[in-house]
Amino acid sequence: MSHPVHPGKTALVTGGASGIGLGIARVLLDAGLHVIVADVRADHLETARAALAEAGDRALFLSLDVGNRDDWQRARETVEERYGRLHILCLNAGVGLLGSMIDSDEADWMWSTIVNLAGVTNGVDALLPHMLAHGEPGHVIATSSMGGLIVANDGGIYSSAKFGVVALMEELRRALAGTSVSASVLCPAAVNTNIFDHVRMRPEAFAAKSVPDERMLEEAEAFARGILSHGRSPLEVGEMVRAAIAADAPYVFTDSAVRPTLAARYNALLASVGA
Amino acid sequence: MGGPLVLALGADAPFLGPQPDYFAAEADAGIAAVRAQIEAMPVPSNTYLLAVGTGDPVAIDGADWTSEVLAPLRRAFAFATGAARKLRASGDRGSIVFLLPSSALLSDGPPSARSVLLRALLGMAEALRAELGSSPVRTSIVFHAVGEDPIELGARLEHAVAERPMYSLSADLDGARIRGYFAPLFAAIDAAGAGPPLPDIGPMAMVYDLDRVGTRRS
Numbered sequence: 395m396s397h398p399v400h401p402g403k404t405a406l407v408t409g410g411a412s413g414i415g416l417g418i419a420r421v422l423l424d425a426g427l428h429v430i431v432a433d434v435r436a437d438h439l440e441t442a443r444a445a446l447a448e449a450g451d452r453a454l455f456l457s458l459d460v461g462n463r464d465d466w467q468r469a470r471e472t473v474e475e476r477y478g479r480l481h482i483l484c485l486n487a488g489v490g491l492l493g494s495m496i497d498s499d500e501a502d503w504m505w506s507t508i509v510n511l512a513g514v515t516n517g518v519d520a521l522l523p524h525m526l527a528h529g530e531p532g533h534v535i536a537t538s539s540m541g542g543l544i545v546a547n548d549g550g551i552y553s554s555a556k557f558g559v560v561a562l563m564e565e566l567r568r569a570l571a572g573t574s575v576s577a578s579v580l581c582p583a584a585v586n587t588n589i590f591d592h593v594r595m596r597p598e599a600f601a602a603k604s605v606p607d608e609r610m611l612e613e614a615e616a617f618a619r620g621i622l623s624h625g626r627s628p629l630e631v632g633e634m635v636r637a638a639i640a641a642d643a644p645y646v647f648t649d650s651a652v653r654p655t656l657a658a659r660y661n662a663l664l665a666s667v668g669a
Numbered sequence: 670m671g672g673p674l675v676l677a678l679g680a681d682a683p684f685l686g687p688q689p690d691y692f693a694a695e696a697d698a699g700i701a702a703v704r705a706q707i708e709a710m711p712v713p714s715n716t717y718l719l720a721v722g723t724g725d726p727v728a729i730d731g732a733d734w735t736s737e738v739l740a741p742l743r744r745a746f747a748f749a750t751g752a753a754r755k756l757r758a759s760g761d762r763g764s765i766v767f768l769l770p771s772s773a774l775l776s777d778g779p780p781s782a783r784s785v786l787l788r789a790l791l792g793m794a795e796a797l798r799a800e801l802g803s804s805p806v807r808t809s810i811v812f813h814a815v816g817e818d819p820i821e822l823g824a825r826l827e828h829a830v831a832e833r834p835m836y837s838l839s840a841d842l843d844g845a846r847i848r849g850y851f852a853p854l855f856a857a858i859d860a861a862g863a864g865p866p867l868p869d870i871g872p873m874a875m876v877y878d879l880d881r882v883g884t885r886r887s
């Protein structure tokens with residue numbers, strides 16, 4: 395199957411106005427594609443518009459909440475009216491809500507699961523039939539996380555959704571075998587993005603029960619930002635995604651240093667065989 | 670001591686005999702309501718069990734994600750965290766067992782939306798075990814195979830409740846299949862190359878340490 399990373403083809407990237415999504419958008423624009431940069435945050439869309447100005451009208455900026463199915467219908471209409479065909483769908487938007495799963499409430503669970511998991515299934519529902527129908531090579535890639543393959547003790551709701559995203563992309567890849575479209579999953583480790591400020595962008599519909607303590611929040615953000623500032627650049631990750639789509643690779647990781655953590659889970663499973 | 674309190678998800682959830690109490694709540698009950706209901710129910714065995722069926726394969730195109738995945742996932746989350754809160758508050762030794770089809774770990778039947786629910790439940794179970802860490806409460810994952818002898822499954826369940834290992838694998842989950850699933854993951858990780866070194870953030874993935882997973886070999 396030939397791949398869709400060619401000048402003149404069209405891609406849509408959710409969460410495309412910041413971090414990894416912006417890195418993917420920039421790399422695909424550099425490769426000559428048209429890119430729809432879709433994001434829920436107006437401030438991020440404005441920053442992205444400025445950052446990608448040199449792409450001219452090959453970049454389109456779209457307000458889209460991945461949890462909202464009506465927004466997805468509008469996105470499909472935009473694709474069909476403006477470009478006719480979509481070739482690459484990057485389901486990347488996500489929220490990094492960490493903390494105790496046991497102490498979390500309905501709003502925590504709903505926000506994380508609607509964005510991180512339903513945000514991906516909604517995108518598949520809205521655009522995969524279109525991508526299959528036009529018959530040209532296409533690719534769907536979703537951003538999960540290393541947390542979609544291994545767990546930590548403070549990320550249960552996030553990991554549950556991201557485990558689901560890995561399974562969805564694995565199943566989709568098998569289901570699409572022999573068609574014009576393929577699927578992959580991206581499992582980033584530490585990438586230097588704005589993921590540290592997600593607690594601040596909680597929508598009203600999923601408002602936290604109590605307002606988080608500002609000083610604790612600032613400390614947590616500074617800690618996360620400090621770690622992530624050493625991480626991969628989003629542009630490098632965008633390049634990895636481009637290469638993976640071109641090679642039709644099933645999995646994309648961003649850092650081999652996480653191998654021992656995955657190996658720990660693998661060894662735990664193997665040690666349990668016949669136990 | 671009595672039996673476990675059981676949440677059955679799916680019409681084909683393994684039947685556990687007449688002894689257990691089956692948990693029932695309104696289909697659309699919120700997380701807080703389910704937790705409150707669990708809080709009020711005496712469970713002298715301190716054992717809570719989510720019994721999940723294999724389900725029918727549901728094609729990914731056209732799946733109703735709300736009923737296939739989101740609603741049962743939310744229900745399981747409310748039940749498991751409700752049990753964890755109650756056990757944590759009591760300070761007693763307790764068990765939360767996720768009885769999952771083996772396809773939650775390795776799916777090679779017809780591609781199905783059901784796998785998304787099952788894998789998300791697996792992530793939830795592992796993360797709950799990690800969060801409960803060194804508390805007296807443990808989460809175990811008991812995988813069941815299609816057509817598994819109910820007596821054998823019952824014995825593995827009993828062992829899981831008594832010994833509280835992280836995993837109890839059904840016979841279809843053998844080393845070759847596990848290696849087969851992980852091989853492309855390791856190949857892709859190796860292909861990524863090492864990123865810039867990160868500051869030390871302490872031990873990672875401790876829940877998988879062999880001396881904590883509780884296999885007979887560890």
Ligand SMILES: NC(=O)c1ccc[n+]([C@@H]2O[C@H](COP(=O)([O-])OP(=O)(O)OC[C@H]3O[C@@H](n4cnc5c(N)ncnc54)[C@H](O)[C@@H]3O)[C@@H](O)[C@H]2O)c1
Pocket residue numbers: 408409410411412413414415432433434435438458459460461486487488489490509513537538539540541581582583584585586587588589590622625
């Ligand atoms: N940065 C990392 O180290 C890392 C590690 C593992 C996984 N990830 C995953 O990478 C993806 C991208 O995150 P990032 O690190 O680039 O963070 P980021 O904050 O820089 O970018 C995420 C973007 O997603 C957007 N977004 C959030 N909710 C949305 C919604 N409902 N609809 C549309 N857009 C929405 C945000 O506005 C933001 O612009 C996420 O899925 C995240 O879980 C990141």
